Amino acid sequence: MTASDKKPPVIQCPSAQPTNPGAVVFGVVTGTTESPRIGYLTEAQPVTESLLALAGQANPGQVFRAASPCAGGGCKHFDGTDCRLATRIAQFLDPVVNSLPACEIRPTCRWFRQEGRVACLRCPQVVTEVCTTDEYRRWIADPESVAGTSDKSENISSGP
Numbered sequence: 759m760t761a762s763d764k765k766p767p768v769i770q771c772p773s774a775q776p777t778n779p780g781a782v783v784f785g786v787v788t789g790t791t792e793s794p795r796i797g798y799l800t801e802a803q804p805v806t807e808s809l810l811a812l813a814g815q816a817n818p819g820q821v822f823r824a825a826s827p828c829a830g831g832g833c834k835h836f837d838g839t840d841c842r843l844a845t846r847i848a849q850f851l852d853p854v855v856n857s858l859p860a861c862e863i864r865p866t867c868r869w870f871r872q873e874g875r876v877a878c879l880r881c882p883q884v885v886t887e888v889c890t891t892d893e894y895r896r897w898i899a900d901p902e903s904v905a906g907t908s909d910k911s912e913n914i915s916s917g918p
């Protein structure tokens with residue numbers, strides 16, 4: 759095999775639904791609904807039925823952080839160049855840690871590749887299926903989920 763035969767790494771979305779094809783769980787949600795914190799696993803785990811069952815009555819996306827191959831243009835957050843979710847996280851959330859979390863998926867993480875350590879210092883507060891009633895955080899997760907606020911960034915100049 760030559761160097762040119764090597765395939766580029768598959769870039770991972772770090773806030774994927776755990777039920778996505780090829781997903782691995784790399785973190786578990788701890789903390790509270792309004793102040794969640796991710797506990798990063800020392801080893802990412804392939805998703806199995808028994809792992810998903812650990813979510814109990816909750817949806818797996820409320821309990822786990824999972825990574826799966828970035829869908830690129832198939833994802834509403836992707837603008838053809840960047841992941842706009844990563845951009846919003848970097849621009850509108852405050853950092854919650856001072857150093858890079860010990861994260862197993864960093865070498866292939868879309869957010870890290872795009873935003874660098876700025877994304878990692880904010881990442882531990884991100885829950886894939888947002889449960890908070892905080893409209894600001896819901897807007898960061900998905901502007902379309904907050905009625906009439908598709909361009910709320912113009913009205914928001916500081917953090918939550």
Ligand code: SF4
Binds near residue numbers: 878
């Ligand atoms: S942004 Fe950083 S901490 Fe979060 S999943 Fe990506 S590499 Fe890990």
